[in-house]
Amino acid sequence: MTSKGIFRFFIGFYLLLFFGYLFGPLLIMGATAFNNSSYPQLWPWEGGTLDWFVKLANDQAMLRGIGNSLLVGLGVICLAVPIGLAGAIVMTQIYWRARGLYYLVVVSPLLTPGVIIGISTVLFWRQLLGADHPLYSGYFMTILGQATFISAYCMLIFLSRLQRFDRAQEEAALDLGASNLQFFWQVLLPFLRPAVFSAAVLAFLSSFENYNTTTFTILARTTLTTELAGRVRQGSNPSLSALALLIITITLIGAILYEIYKRREDRREKDRAAVAAAAEAEGEPAIIAA
Amino acid sequence: MSADVELDHVTIAFGNFIAVNDASLKINNGEFFSFLGPSGCGKTTILRTVSGFLEPTKGAVRIGGRDMSGIGPNKRPTALIFQNLALFPLMTVAENIAYGLRVRGMGRTERRRKAEHLLNMIALSDQGGKMVAELSGGQKQRVAIARALAVEPQVLLLDEPLSALDLKLRQHMRNELRAIQQRVGITFIYITHDQGEALTMSDRIAVMNEGVIQQVGDAKSIYDRPATSFVASFVGENNSLIGKVVQVDGAYAQIKTQMGNVTGRNLQDIRIGESAVAFIRPEKLTQHAAANQNRLQTTVKSIAFEGNLSHVYLVGPGHRHLTMTVGRETPLPEAGADIGLHAAIDDTLILPMGKLASGETGQ
Amino acid sequence: MSRFLLPLIPVAVALIFWGMAAAERRAVGNVAHLGFFRRNGAALSVYLLGAVGLWILLLIVLPQLYMVEFSFRPRLPPSEMGGPKDAYTLANYSYLIFGRPGDPEGYNKLHLGIFLRTIVASIFVTMLNFAICYPIAFFMAKVAKGGQMRLMVLALIVPFWVNEILRAFAFRILFSSSGVFNTLLLASGLVDAPVDFLRSDIALYAGLSYAYLLLMIFPLYNAIEAMDSNQIEAARDLGAPWWHIHLFVVMPYAKPGIAAGCTMVFMLTAGALAAPQVLGGPSSLWFTQVVYNWFYQAFNWNLGAAYAFALLIACIIFVMVVLRLFKVSLGEIAR
Ligand SMILES: Nc1ncnc2c1ncn2[C@@H]1O[C@H](COP(=O)(O)OP(=O)(O)OP(=O)(O)O)[C@@H](O)[C@H]1O
Numbered sequence: 001m002t003s004k005g006i007f008r009f010f011i012g013f014y015l016l017l018f019f020g021y022l023f024g025p026l027l028i029m030g031a032t033a034f035n036n037s038s039y040p041q042l043w044p045w046e047g048g049t050l051d052w053f054v055k056l057a058n059d060q061a062m063l064r065g066i067g068n069s070l071l072v073g074l075g076v077i078c079l080a081v082p083i084g085l086a087g088a089i090v091m092t093q094i095y096w097r098a099r100g101l102y103y104l105v106v107v108s109p110l111l112t113p114g115v116i117i118g119i120s121t122v123l124f125w126r127q128l129l130g131a132d133h134p135l136y137s138g139y140f141m142t143i144l145g146q147a148t149f150i151s152a153y154c155m156l157i158f159l160s161r162l163q164r165f166d167r168a169q170e171e172a173a174l175d176l177g178a179s180n181l182q183f184f185w186q187v188l189l190p191f192l193r194p195a196v197f198s199a200a201v202l203a204f205l206s207s208f209e210n211y212n213t214t215t216f217t218i219l220a221r222t223t224l225t226t227e228l229a230g231r232v233r234q235g236s237n238p239s240l241s242a243l244a245l246l247i248i249t250i251t252l253i254g255a256i257l258y259e260i261y262k263r264r265e266d267r268r269e270k271d272r273a274a275v276a277a278a279a280e281a282e283g284e285p286a287i288i289a290a
Numbered sequence: 291m292s293a294d295v296e297l298d299h300v301t302i303a304f305g306n307f308i309a310v311n312d313a314s315l316k317i318n319n320g321e322f323f324s325f326l327g328p329s330g331c332g333k334t335t336i337l338r339t340v341s342g343f344l345e346p347t348k349g350a351v352r353i354g355g356r357d358m359s360g361i362g363p364n365k366r367p368t369a370l371i372f373q374n375l376a377l378f379p380l381m382t383v384a385e386n387i388a389y390g391l392r393v394r395g396m397g398r399t400e401r402r403r404k405a406e407h408l409l410n411m412i413a414l415s416d417q418g419g420k421m422v423a424e425l426s427g428g429q430k431q432r433v434a435i436a437r438a439l440a441v442e443p444q445v446l447l448l449d450e451p452l453s454a455l456d457l458k459l460r461q462h463m464r465n466e467l468r469a470i471q472q473r474v475g476i477t478f479i480y481i482t483h484d485q486g487e488a489l490t491m492s493d494r495i496a497v498m499n500e501g502v503i504q505q506v507g508d509a510k511s512i513y514d515r516p517a518t519s520f521v522a523s524f525v526g527e528n529n530s531l532i533g534k535v536v537q538v539d540g541a542y543a544q545i546k547t548q549m550g551n552v553t554g555r556n557l558q559d560i561r562i563g564e565s566a567v568a569f570i571r572p573e574k575l576t577q578h579a580a581a582n583q584n585r586l587q588t589t590v591k592s593i594a595f596e597g598n599l600s601h602v603y604l605v606g607p608g609h610r611h612l613t614m615t616v617g618r619e620t621p622l623p624e625a626g627a628d629i630g631l632h633a634a635i636d637d638t639l640i641l642p643m644g645k646l647a648s649g650e651t652g653q
Numbered sequence: 654m655s656r657f658l659l660p661l662i663p664v665a666v667a668l669i670f671w672g673m674a675a676a677e678r679r680a681v682g683n684v685a686h687l688g689f690f691r692r693n694g695a696a697l698s699v700y701l702l703g704a705v706g707l708w709i710l711l712l713i714v715l716p717q718l719y720m721v722e723f724s725f726r727p728r729l730p731p732s733e734m735g736g737p738k739d740a741y742t743l744a745n746y747s748y749l750i751f752g753r754p755g756d757p758e759g760y761n762k763l764h765l766g767i768f769l770r771t772i773v774a775s776i777f778v779t780m781l782n783f784a785i786c787y788p789i790a791f792f793m794a795k796v797a798k799g800g801q802m803r804l805m806v807l808a809l810i811v812p813f814w815v816n817e818i819l820r821a822f823a824f825r826i827l828f829s830s831s832g833v834f835n836t837l838l839l840a841s842g843l844v845d846a847p848v849d850f851l852r853s854d855i856a857l858y859a860g861l862s863y864a865y866l867l868l869m870i871f872p873l874y875n876a877i878e879a880m881d882s883n884q885i886e887a888a889r890d891l892g893a894p895w896w897h898i899h900l901f902v903v904m905p906y907a908k909p910g911i912a913a914g915c916t917m918v919f920m921l922t923a924g925a926l927a928a929p930q931v932l933g934g935p936s937s938l939w940f941t942q943v944v945y946n947w948f949y950q951a952f953n954w955n956l957g958a959a960y961a962f963a964l965l966i967a968c969i970i971f972v973m974v975v976l977r978l979f980k981v982s983l984g985e986i987a988r
Pocket residue numbers: 304307309327328329330331332333334335336483
């Protein structure tokens with residue numbers, strides 16, 4: 001074998017190992033959802049069953065947790081996407097000497113342990129509102145706590161899209177008589193639409209799977225993650241595996257759909273470039289008919 | 291309504307850096323007016339101030355006699371064509387053109403009618419539904435023009451609109467632009483650092499350097515009677531000889547240079563003892579002696595044959611480099627030959643010493 | 654306090670932005686640009702300033718500051734709040750270091766030990782993570798082609814949308830006494846009683862490295878991707894062995910990416926709560942679990958806040974040290 005062949009073999013082997021590490025635990029967990037044993041295990045196999053899925057569907061506490069997670073997720077979208085957008089726009093306009101400091105402040109929640117964000121949110125708002133204020137509730141605290149750092153994710157998404165926005169378009173719109181608001185709605189937002197979509201999805205997913213912050217901010221209620229954490233710590237049963245399997249399946253389908261959408265966009269872009277090239281080759285007719 | 295554009299002692303500073311220094315001029319209604327100058331001389335800055343994206347630090351911009359200070363770009367009767375066009379990539383061609391009408395609240399059918407009319411004018415009548423990315427460079431250019439014209443501005447501002455096109459298309463579009471201007475009859479303010487473009491298209495030209503307006507005039511007067519040594523060296527090819535004024539005689543002055551004394555027209559009222567530059571166009575140099583001429587002794591370095599023209603590169607005492615341009619019928623000298631060159635004193639211009647355009651050797 | 658604070662917030666936002674505008678005017682002199690308000694119009698300006706101001710003040714800065722302040726107060730029953738006993742004190746921090754007053758040990762052996770273990774183990778997990786991810790990042794950046802690359806990115810991202818708890822749960826199934834590993838070990842006859850992976854913390858370290866793989870791979874990938882492949886070719890031409898190329902050509906170039914990945918993974922590992930709760934052995938706690946217990950078992954929030962702040966400080970110090978070691982600036986990694 002040539003040295004290149006050996007090299008290739010090792011790379012292939014390493015990739016196999018790595019993706020095994022990545023997916024193996026999840027696959028095994030998924031498989032345990034079908035085992036008819038009271039503890040999530042592959043071995044011994046006590047016969048296939050779908051009971052664990054049925055159990056999951058009847059688990060009221062879990063369903064309530066899912067409901068709360070959805071609610072909080074929507075709340076986080078409503079808060080974090082507009083904040084992230086504003087944060088990104090301000091970043092493009094801010095006085096350049098203040099930019100470094102501003103950036104540091106707004107990305108700091110990404111570098112702060114989630115536990116600390118949760119604690120500080122609860123402490124601060126309890127003090128600000130008083131412990132029996134109706135707004136001092138698990139929902140509201142969790143939305144605020146999660147939005148603190150999820151807004152920063154959203155901002156980064158908007159920033160990377162904004163970097164490709166040609167400032168001259170803003171001036172062109174104003175020059176043609178648009179007001180600032182018209183520019184915002186008719187030119188900037190349509191341009192940012194894919195980013196708004198990505199930011200919303202990302203915000204929802206990060207909210208949905210968050211544990212460290214939520215466990216402090218959810219107070220008397222539960223979300224899916226805090227409910228799960230409680231179960232797992234008490235001992236486990238295969239309906240958790242069933243739930244995990246469902247989540248993995250949904251994510252996979254979402255990812256594949258997204259990939260298909262991305263490819264179609266790419267193809268459309270390529271078609272356009274081809275049309276433009278054809279127009280280029282055709283040459284220029286006289287503008288003014290004689 | 292008249293749409294004269296007037297700059298009244300306009301100074302524009304970015305911090306301590308003065309991008310435009312005390313510019314005053316008046317552009318008439320319906321004129322094709324160009325700003326010509328090297329890169330970074332402040333042309334775009336002036337245009338952005340006229341369209342309202344910058345505020346003058348000192349002085350005022352008036353359009354149709356009305357002071358524009360505090361009036362935003364969306365409230366001015368101007369439309370700007372951007373250096374990079376700045377078309378909206380997510381709108382179709384027709385939507386782009388009708389955008390200015392849309393923000394003015396014009397109805398959909400009215401808008402479509404007007405867009406179709408403009409599409410016709412730019413010869414893209416069946417392409418209104420295309421996306422901008424599907425157009426060629428020249429087509430995009432025309433859409434940008436139509437989009438600006440749709441709002442019926444009184445002044446159209448164009449920032450090097452042809453710089454991104456290739457040579458052939460550029461020449462084609464020059465004619466088109468000029469034709470459009472004559473047809474719509476509004477004021478065009480055109481920016482370029484391409485002097486050929488400025489000279490062929492404009493009614494009048496302002497030549498700028500380092501934020502200062504050097505001269506305003508039509509193409510002929512700028513070429514024939516440059517007001518400063520910068521204009522003389524920037525517009526067209528020119529030979530320059532530096533020296534001190536030794537004699538002034540009415541409309542003529544004589545300067546002492548390394549190549550001997552040179553006499554020429556004195557348009558700027560120059561005095562004895564001042565530093566000055568003598569300018570002679572390459573096509574005004576001949577090998578034929580006649581009355582009232584300057585004579586320069588030179589050696590032929592090399593010859594560049596360009597078909598109907600030839601450039602003869604020469605060097606004189608003090609390593610002064612000169613260029614002579616001769617037509618087909620003139621016999622060419624040999625490389626290495628010592629020849630005497632002649633130029634009529636009426637074709638020689640004596641101007642006060644000042645900055646020369648880069649590329650011309652100053653000393 | 655709340656009555657003072659609320660009306661002050663809009664004033665503070667306005668003051669901060671006014672101060673920034675004034676600083677800009679002073680630094681740049683008389684500016685020809687349009688100001689913020691003229692550029693954006695009233696409605697947009699209010700939205701931008703409002704959203705960003707609220708985010709920075711109400712969500713980021715004030716809660717953190719308040720947590721710090723809170724950690725310097727004693728825990729008191731509500732009736733005594735604001736009373737004479739409600740004074741700033743270092744008691745909460747001295748508890749972390751010295752333990753209960755009169756403790757025979759003289760210092761808080763238990764909590765300091767956990768704190769130290771958390772930091773050391775996080776550093777270990779970070780290094781392990783780097784070792785696992787570097788080859789993958791390099792492969793993605795320099796070897797993989799378009800379609801292969803997209804597939805890999807997708808394959809990397811998908812597992813990380815699965816809940817953190819469930820990911821930890823998967824490792825628990827893997828490592829439990831009747832889990833896959835033990836079954837294999839027993840069947841092969843290598844051991845004759847199940848190994849307690851949970852108690853020995855092997856499961857915990859495996860789960861923690863797994864949890865933040867993505868945050869190591871992408872900064873590394875970005876840094877290596879930006880590198881000119883010719884540099885590698887040139888080094889290879891000169892006969893450099895492959896390890897030499899990676900150690901002295903690629904890694905120095907990818908330094909900002911390495912620093913970014915390491916700081917992020919460290920921060921998240923040290924601050925992790927889910928994996929330790931699910932995978933940690935019963936006798937050894939992670940520091941975040943101690944914080945959690947102060948809040949939800951002892952209900953001493955002041956002490957909990959002090960512990961949390963100590964953790965934050967440790968993380969910040971770690972970042973500073975890494976930046977020093979790698980000689981990169983914060984701006985370079987926070988991209
Ligand atoms: N926003 C700004 N801040 C600081 N300086 C600026 C700014 N805009 C322009 N300048 C400076 O002002 C000078 C004039 O710039 P301007 O864009 O007007 O040049 P120009 O004549 O249009 O050049 P070009 O032909 O290259 O487009 C340049 O030196 C430029 O660096």
